[in-house]
Amino acid sequence: MIRLERLTKTFGTVTAVDHVDMDVPDGAVCVLLGPSGCGKTTTMKMINRLIPPTSGKIYLNGRDTAGVNEVELRRSIGYVIQQIGLFPNKTVEDNICVVPDLLGWDRKKSRARAADLLAMVNLEPATFLKRYPKELSGGQQQRVGVIRALAADPPVLLMDEPFGAIDPINREVIQDEFMKLQAELKKTIVFVSHDIDEAVKMASLIAIFRDGRLIQFDTPDMILANPIDSFVADFVGGDRTLKRLRLVKVADAMMSDPPRVTAEDSLDTAAAKMEEHGHISIVMVGPRGRARGMIRIEDAKTKKGLVGEHVEPLPGMIRVDNDLRNAVSMMFSHGATWLACVDDDGFYKGYVTQRGITRLLGANYRA
Amino acid sequence: MAATSLHGATRLLVLIGIFALGAYLQATGLIPGILKYWSDIVYLSRQHLHLVAISGTLATLIGIPLGIALTRRAIRPYANAITQVVNLGSTIPTLAILALAMTVLGIGAPSAIFGLVVLTLLPIVLNTVAGLRMVPAHLIEAARGMGMTDGQILFKVELPNALFVIMAGLRTALAINVGTVPLAFLIGGGGLGELIFSGIDLVEPSMLLAGAIPTGLLAILIDLLVGQCQYWLVPKGVNPLR
Numbered sequence: 001m002i003r004l005e006r007l008t009k010t011f012g013t014v015t016a017v018d019h020v021d022m023d024v025p026d027g028a029v030c031v032l033l034g035p036s037g038c039g040k041t042t043t044m045k046m047i048n049r050l051i052p053p054t055s056g057k058i059y060l061n062g063r064d065t066a067g068v069n070e071v072e073l074r075r076s077i078g079y080v081i082q083q084i085g086l087f088p089n090k091t092v093e094d095n096i097c098v099v100p101d102l103l104g105w106d107r108k109k110s111r112a113r114a115a116d117l118l119a120m121v122n123l124e125p126a127t128f129l130k131r132y133p134k135e136l137s138g139g140q141q142q143r144v145g146v147i148r149a150l151a152a153d154p155p156v157l158l159m160d161e162p163f164g165a166i167d168p169i170n171r172e173v174i175q176d177e178f179m180k181l182q183a184e185l186k187k188t189i190v191f192v193s194h195d196i197d198e199a200v201k202m203a204s205l206i207a208i209f210r211d212g213r214l215i216q217f218d219t220p221d222m223i224l225a226n227p228i229d230s231f232v233a234d235f236v237g238g239d240r241t242l243k244r245l246r247l248v249k250v251a252d253a254m255m256s257d258p259p260r261v262t263a264e265d266s267l268d269t270a271a272a273k274m275e276e277h278g279h280i281s282i283v284m285v286g287p288r289g290r291a292r293g294m295i296r297i298e299d300a301k302t303k304k305g306l307v308g309e310h311v312e313p314l315p316g317m318i319r320v321d322n323d324l325r326n327a328v329s330m331m332f333s334h335g336a337t338w339l340a341c342v343d344d345d346g347f348y349k350g351y352v353t354q355r356g357i358t359r360l361l362g363a364n365y366r367a
Numbered sequence: 368m369a370a371t372s373l374h375g376a377t378r379l380l381v382l383i384g385i386f387a388l389g390a391y392l393q394a395t396g397l398i399p400g401i402l403k404y405w406s407d408i409v410y411l412s413r414q415h416l417h418l419v420a421i422s423g424t425l426a427t428l429i430g431i432p433l434g435i436a437l438t439r440r441a442i443r444p445y446a447n448a449i450t451q452v453v454n455l456g457s458t459i460p461t462l463a464i465l466a467l468a469m470t471v472l473g474i475g476a477p478s479a480i481f482g483l484v485v486l487t488l489l490p491i492v493l494n495t496v497a498g499l500r501m502v503p504a505h506l507i508e509a510a511r512g513m514g515m516t517d518g519q520i521l522f523k524v525e526l527p528n529a530l531f532v533i534m535a536g537l538r539t540a541l542a543i544n545v546g547t548v549p550l551a552f553l554i555g556g557g558g559l560g561e562l563i564f565s566g567i568d569l570v571e572p573s574m575l576l577a578g579a580i581p582t583g584l585l586a587i588l589i590d591l592l593v594g595q596c597q598y599w600l601v602p603k604g605v606n607p608l609r
Contacts, residue, residue, distance in 0.1 A: 050512055075514030085509025089527035089602035099513050132604030148513075158512075 001026045001188040002047065002156060007056035009042050009212075016042045018212040019056070024205065027186040031199040034209035034235070040192050043209070044158050047190060048077045060156060075099055078149030078157035078187070082164045084141050086133040092118070092144055093129040099152040110151070117147035121177060139170040146178060150185070157189045163198065175201060196236050200224065200243050208232050221247050241361055245325040250318055253327070253360050254341045254350035260285045261295065263308030270307050271300035283340050283348055284311050291317060291340045291348035314340050320349050327352055400573030401580070407562060412581050415558040418476065418548050419589070422483035423541050430488050430540070431533065434495020435521070446496070453492050456485040461547055469554040479548075479556025486547055487540040494536025498529030528605050534597040541593055545586040549578065559585075 002024040009017040017039040024030040032040035045051040047058055049070045058065045065073055086095050093114045094101075100110035115125035121143040133141055142162065149157055163171045163178075179202065182189065193199050199206050200220045207217045216228040224240045224247070227233035237243065259273045261284050274282050274297050282300075284293045284307050293311035303310055315336030318327050320343055327339055331354060338353040392398045401408075433453070437446040456464070465482040472478035502525050510524045526533075552560030559578040566575025603609050 048512060050508070071514050071516055073514075074512060079509070079512035081505060081509055081512065083503070083505035083509075085505045087506060087510075087524055087528070088604045089524075089530075090604065098510075098515075102514055102519070134604060 003059040005057040010054045020214045028204045029189045030205045031191045031203035033199045038209040039212035040209045048074045078154045080149045080159040080162040082161040084145040096148045157187045159191045248324045250322050251320040254352045256350040265307045267300045270295050290346040401577045404577040411559045422480045426484045426487040430491030434492045438499040457489045474555040479551035487544045490536045490539040498532030502528045531601045538593045
């Protein structure tokens with residue numbers, strides 16, 4: 001979708017961007033990451049020609065952008081900046097419709113779209129359409145800033161540290177909302193950030209810049225697992241392994257289709273199942289398969305009776321669509337070495353163990 | 368505007384006060400003395416307003432574009448020098464400007480208008496420049512990034528956001544203008560100055576007042592008018608009054 005070929009920008013004697021080659025596929029979120037002055041913002045601004053390239057080519061959808069009128073080019077690319085840049089003289093509605101109005105869309109159509117977009121970011125259209133930016137909180141303004149970029153439905157979005165000026169709690173919320181929106185819209189996004197956590201969370205591809213050069217361009221997991229040099233390793237941080245936890249879903253790390261017992265089973269049956277699988281405990285499920293409790297092997301072997309009479313509470317339950325970071329956090333806070341994994345309805349799907357997670361993360365290092 | 372916030376009782380007192388003042392002036396014969404000049408007042412007020420309208424319009428038509436030009440990228444390096452030249456207009460004493468204009472343009476309205484334009488240009492230009500410079504750079508970046516042309520950025524983003532400050536400049540300029548027009552009489556420009564200066568020369572207070580009071584009322588009226596324009600024309604989102 002977006003292809004940069006030997007893209008270079010020099011300001012006088014300073015080379016801000018140095019022969020960058022990059023290919024961002026359709027629907028990808030590509031985060032340009034690096035310390036300030038590394039050329040990431042310049043690279044992004046060359047895509048909509050806010051900064052004219054010194055040399056090199058930019059292709060959008062296979063078309064060389066050098067041949068496109070720059071005003072038309074910008075209208076076809078969504079643009080979000082850190083300061084948000086809502087026009088204080090216009091209402092929220094008119095702000096959202098800036099690009100549709102520039103393109104000469106029918107007024108009714110663009111205003112209806114503004115209302116739809118507001119609803120998509122959980123802002124009640126009836127309340128907010130006629131408000132002015134100064135009557136909105138910072139988080140609300142940034143939501144409007146994002147949907148303003150989406151108003152004319154551009155295939156490509158450029159975002160310059162869009163969530164940088166928002167307090168950490170709101171930032172998380174807006175990031176999550178944005179990811180949900182992106183899952184639905186599947187835009188191709190180039191996103192400038194200096195926050196590795198944000199990059200790991202949002203990106204399908206991360207491009208790490210240093211002194212105008214593109215040092216490493218890969219998926220977040222590969223960059224965290226295999227930093228190409230010490231600069232990248234330092235930049236992604238000493239805790240990069242922990243950061244990877246966020247990238248893996250519980251469903252991908254759990255042992256699925258585990259053995260289980262019901263309340264009516266005898267302890268002998270439970271002990272036999274545990275021995276068969278080499279486990280030291282087993283999960284008891286309800287009549288329809290919901291995880292209810294557990295039996296330890298010592299109890300199963302020494303006591304007599306039914307499972308239901310000796311059941312203990314589970315060490316912890318985690319949903320399969322959670323990430324491993326939450327799973328590990330729950331293990332530590334409960335002092336557990338394993339967790340039962342359940343789906344949205346509480347049905348028992350599998351289990352994750354500390355050892356399993358360690359092994360999974362270790363395996364990727366050698367890959 | 369303040370009067371509306373006054374309570375009924377205070378309002379009544381003010382009305383009684385005005386009535387008493389009127390009665391007193393009536394008794395001393397000042398009001399009939401002034402009203403004697405009624406036809407002159409009407410004629411000269413019209414002339415006065417004419418001068419204000421022409422010079423004010425010209426100053427606005429020159430001042431705002433000049434202010435806009437001074438903030439454009441291509442001209443910015445020379446902006447200070449040009450501002451200094453405009454500044455001369457308010458540095459040179461008013462009478463000196465009128466005298467200078469008269470030596471070039473002769474006696475009459477044209478030189479008066481020229482002098483008034485030169486005088487009122489500065490606040491308009493300065494406020495236009497200040498208003499436009501106060502528009503945050505990131506708004507312009509956002510506008511450009513969304514695909515506005517330079518003209519669209521000026522008219523849809525810069526001017527609406529600078530309008531309040533520009534209007535404040537107009538207000539100041541017109542207040543100076545109305546107050547200075549009486550001097551135009553000295554170079555044969557007409558206006559209410561005729562009554563004021565003749566009144567002074569003839570030691571005729573009622574004649575003087577017949578010029579001075581309408582001048583004051585005109586100044587208040589025009590200020591009120593521009594104030595209302597400022598209130599209603601400036602978009603709500605950037606209008607500190609609304």
